[in-house]
Amino acid sequence: MEPIVAPVTALIPQPVGILRLTGDGLSDLLRTLFPDLPVRLEHRRVYRTHPVDQGLTLDECLLLYFQSPHSFTGEDVVEIHAHGNPHNIRKLLSLLHQAGIRPARPGEFSLRAYQNKKISLLKAESLHRMISAPSYADFQTAHQHYFQRMSHPLAKIQDQFLDLLAMLYTLLDHPEGEEEDLSHLSVESLSNRLGEFDRTLSSHLTLTRRARRPFGGFSVLIAGFPNSGKSSLYNRILRDNRAIVSPLPGTTRDLLEGRLSFPFGDVVLLDSAGIRPSSDLIEQEGVRKTRKTLSRSDCVLWVASPENPTFPEGLIRKSPATSVLLLWNKADLSPPPDGSRFDHLVSAKTRKGVDALVKRLQSLAEIYYQSLHATSPLDSDRQVETLNRLRKASRRALSLLRSGQADLALSALEEGRKVLDDGVGSLPSSEIYDRVFKLFCLGK
Ligand SMILES: Nc1nc2c(ncn2[C@@H]2O[C@H](COP(=O)(O)OP(=O)(O)OP(=O)(O)O)[C@@H](O)[C@H]2O)c(=O)[nH]1
Ligand SMILES: [Mg+2]
Numbered sequence: 001m002e003p004i005v006a007p008v009t010a011l012i013p014q015p016v017g018i019l020r021l022t023g024d025g026l027s028d029l030l031r032t033l034f035p036d037l038p039v040r041l042e043h044r045r046v047y048r049t050h051p052v053d054q055g056l057t058l059d060e061c062l063l064l065y066f067q068s069p070h071s072f073t074g075e076d077v078v079e080i081h082a083h084g085n086p087h088n089i090r091k092l093l094s095l096l097h098q099a100g101i102r103p104a105r106p107g108e109f110s111l112r113a114y115q116n117k118k119i120s121l122l123k124a125e126s127l128h129r130m131i132s133a134p135s136y137a138d139f140q141t142a143h144q145h146y147f148q149r150m151s152h153p154l155a156k157i158q159d160q161f162l163d164l165l166a167m168l169y170t171l172l173d174h175p176e177g178e179e180e181d182l183s184h185l186s187v188e189s190l191s192n193r194l195g196e197f198d199r200t201l202s203s204h205l206t207l208t209r210r211a212r213r214p215f216g217g218f219s220v221l222i223a224g225f226p227n228s229g230k231s232s233l234y235n236r237i238l239r240d241n242r243a244i245v246s247p248l249p250g251t252t253r254d255l256l257e258g259r260l261s262f263p264f265g266d267v268v269l270l271d272s273a274g275i276r277p278s279s280d281l282i283e284q285e286g287v288r289k290t291r292k293t294l295s296r297s298d299c300v301l302w303v304a305s306p307e308n309p310t311f312p313e314g315l316i317r318k319s320p321a322t323s324v325l326l327l328w329n330k331a332d333l334s335p336p337p338d339g340s341r342f343d344h345l346v347s348a349k350t351r352k353g354v355d356a357l358v359k360r361l362q363s364l365a366e367i368y369y370q371s372l373h374a375t376s377p378l379d380s381d382r383q384v385e386t387l388n389r390l391r392k393a394s395r396r397a398l399s400l401l402r403s404g405q406a407d408l409a410l411s412a413l414e415e416g417r418k419v420l421d422d423g424v425g426s427l428p429s430s431e432i433y434d435r436v437f438k439l440f441c442l443g444k
Pocket of ligand 2 (some may be wrong): 230232244272
């Protein structure tokens with residue numbers, strides 16, 4: 001296919017920047033830019049080579065060559081490791097474009113691997129998940145899905161479903177009780193199996209909903225009344241002055257998102273508008289966002305301070321967050337009122353108590369990610385949609401079977417089979433890119 005190229009590494013200053021190319025006739029196309037390469041490149045060889053433009057040597061690179069079909073995409077693949085200055089990488093990219101190698105679209109390498117039957121659709125999605133997983137446990141799950149087909153929930157479900165379909169075909173060919181050795185097969189036994197199957201699908205959907213949370217990782221919302229020091233704390237925890245801090249109440253209007261990366265997984269930290277009634281339309285919108293996020297985050301840090309030492313029990317109790325921690329901020333100014341029960345006393349000003357709070361968040365996130373690892377969630381929204389549609393078809397089949405319409409139940413299951421076939425990999429090729437690969441990153 002036509003040759004394409006994309007940077008695999010980000011365009012930022014770093015020791016090494018990598019470009020990846022795939023397509024037909026790569027070695028010929030590269031000869032002008034890399035004149036010191038041999039005429040015939042050998043499979044899996046690494047070459048030290050020097051790109052040249054208008055007689056000027058631009059860099060010293062390492063070039064890896066994989067010959068079709070023994071490569072990730074199934075085509076000829078080249079990786080160029082150059083010095084990672086973003087200007088250098090952009091220059092090399094533009095020279096490669098001039099040589100007739102067009103920029104790849106996000107996910108186009110994986111799309112080609114799929115089209116050349118090097119990976120299945122499920123594997124492609126596991127690969128995407130492996131790259132974007134917010135925790136090591138999540139990475140491991142995706143890795144298992146990639147390397148062991150039967151560890152993938154959809155592969156197991158397909159297996160169970162085909163058994164059910166075969167049972168119904170057999171039942172229709174051999175009505176109940178007609179043959180001795182099929183006497184275990186009855187409308188009732190098949191109905192029970194379909195009921196069990198429905199419960200399996202539901203539990204996968206619930207577990208995946210739990211695992212695929214908004215904000216793409218363990219999310220921690222900093223909430224409180226205006227001026228309690230939420231943004232100051234946010235900046236302290238991230239060790240960066242990201243949010244505007246001021247003595248005026250109502251400073252933060254929007255939801256701000258920052259990421260802390262720990263060895264086992266990410267914590268997504270959210271700063272929010274202080275909760276209060278307001279006639280200001282923008283502030284109202286900010287408070288609406290805070291309230292909405294209260295119901296969507298995994299952990300809430302309620303920040304109280306001497307100006308307003310209370311916390312709204314009702315509002316917090318309504319939040320489904322796994323943990324709510326009550327923080328007393330500005331502890332440098334005054335201690336919390338007698339008899340109050342705060343989980344952490346902190347001062348965003350002096351940093352006192354902030355490290356202990358970060359440790360607490362770390363351990364909550366670790367528990368959260370560990371519990372998810374046990375559930376083997378699905379890898380994509382498309383897979384969730386597949387399971388939802390399959391569940392609809394199998395529920396219809398079950399109710400038809402119970403009302404004595406086995407023929408119609410069979411067409412419902414056949415519909416389910418079509419949904420599953422599409423789900424595990426035989427979508428019409430015109431839909432494939434938009435539904436699966438468009439979401440991938442560049443260079444993958
Ligand atoms: N003494 C003291 N002052 C603090 C502390 N934390 C924040 N402040 C001050 O409190 C004021 C409000 O801080 P912010 O971080 O903007 O408060 P906020 O909760 O984000 O406020 P809104 O965005 O308006 O809801 C600023 O003047 C901060 O300097 C603290 O621990 N000790
Ligand atoms: Mg603020």
